[in-house]
Amino acid sequence: MTTQHNPNVLAKQGNAEDLKAQIREFLVGQLSEWGIDPDEAFINGMGTSVGERMVIFSRSISEDAWHRVYENDQVEYADGPDSGLFSVQYSFADEHRIAEPSLDKVAELINQLVADFG
Numbered sequence: 864m865t866t867q868h869n870p871n872v873l874a875k876q877g878n879a880e881d882l883k884a885q886i887r888e889f890l891v892g893q894l895s896e897w898g899i900d901p902d903e904a905f906i907n908g909m910g911t912s913v914g915e916r917m918v919i920f921s922r923s924i925s926e927d928a929w930h931r932v933y934e935n936d937q938v939e940y941a942d943g944p945d946s947g948l949f950s951v952q953y954s955f956a957d958e959h960r961i962a963e964p965s966l967d968k969v970a971e972l973i974n975q976l977v978a979d980f981g
Contacts, residue, residue: 886928886976893972894924897963901925904961905952906969909945921953928973935981937974940966 890901908920
């Protein structure tokens with residue numbers, strides 16, 4: 864593991880649990896109109912590995928938001944043939960796809976968190 868010297872990163876590391884709780888609280892409030900639990904909704908992305916199409920990225924909304932805030936990394940997500948929001952981690956089955964909110968909306972929420980806490 865790399866030793867961090869950036870004061871902002873050190874502050875996030877020292878305050879990680881409180882920051883994660885604030886992120887989750889924000890997401891729960893924002894996603895409540897769709898009845899979405901940010902710990903149980905997954906951003907899944909398809910890719911090709913060894914010539915085979917498969918899910919190569921899968922994170923809960925909460926987990927992805929924390930990683931983005933920690934890295935101070937704005938995100939661009941959009942629903943499409945290679946990405947979506949799902950109720951099952953690492954699934955790309957239509958029966959697990961969550962129609963609303965859109966990934967654009969999820970990206971907007973995560974980017975707000977990055978702006979506020981990143």
